[in-house]
Amino acid sequence: MKPTTLDLKEVATKTVGHYEANATRFWEGTKDHDVTQNYEALLGALPKKQGLRILDFGCGPGRDLLHFKSLGHFPTGLDGSSNFCSMARDYSGCPVLHQNFLQLDLPKQSFDGIFANASLFHIPRQELVRVLSELRICLVPQGVLFSSNPRGSSEGWMENRYGAFFEWEEYEEYLRKAGFEPLQHYYRPAGLPRSEQLWLASVSQLMLHPG
Template identity: 35%
Template sequence: MTNQYYSENALDFFSSTVNVDVRKLYEQFLPHVPNQGKILDAGCGSGRDSKSFLDLGYQVTSLDANESLAKLAEEYLGQKVVVATFDSFEAAPGEFDAIWACASLLHVPAIKLPETFNNLSLLLKSGGVFYCSFKYGDNEQVRNGRLFSDLNEAKLENILISSSLSVVHTWVTSDARPGRESEKWLNAILTKK
């Protein structure tokens, strides 16, 4: 269902997100990533964040579950985007210094989030950093043909209870897209124990 939405709306989604300024999020994340470190952009969408990280000298692996979006991101980035889900993506354990999951894990059903966080955390080095963001709330709902698992601080902590990830810092922001400032987002910096 969610994947079909992105197939049908890939160009619109790409255009509406590729130029959104999220530098304030990078300021929270990048100090935890070694210079020229390896970042997994999990659910890269338009490739906006992958491009920013590449331009700053990081090694970036971009991943998206939607083939149409991945093609657009590949053209934008000038490098391959892996088409896979969070659960089917394969990499060596501990391969990445950091994982960036900006507005992507929110499409995972809430019941599957603990397993998804566990699977992704295996790809992180010990002490590695993991950024994620979710629409702020505690509901799971379908909006405009997409599933959203909204989280608040307590739900995130509960989801991570059985994982090797712990919360370093959370904060709430307004949506950075014009006209959507009233939408609130939970942002989190996690670290692997």
């Protein structure tokens, strides 16, 4: 359950500290993950051309930066872990911003798309509309947000990492409140019964006239 008052500094510091301390192990465990379905979901909603500016939000060690670069796009990473920032720069050769999700400083209208693979769930519910709104502002008009997160309805500490989990009906409301129009959502891994699909992925576009 969500604590009554949440120390946001602690949320970010402890969570990022967990990844910082386990950076090599995380890379070994995730570098071969097949997220093709997620790449295609984002790119399928964007103009069919090379040179797209993509923000990899919570890029980790850089697997997806290199993939987008190999397709001729211009990805930029963002992560709070300095180990991951260095690893991602070395692995992909892409620029990587060292920033805290909860204190973002992003240039306006600078990205065509955002790829947030397994990262937004580290943002507490109470901050999610604010952070999603900041992501909206760094997208161009017609810009697209992809996100994939573990499903659920709980929030709190999992040892040293903080997580907030959503089912689609609730997550959709947060997207809309932040000015995004959902285009599609799906559950992963593909081909399994819903009860074994522990991940919820979605693609949303900037609302032209957010209410």
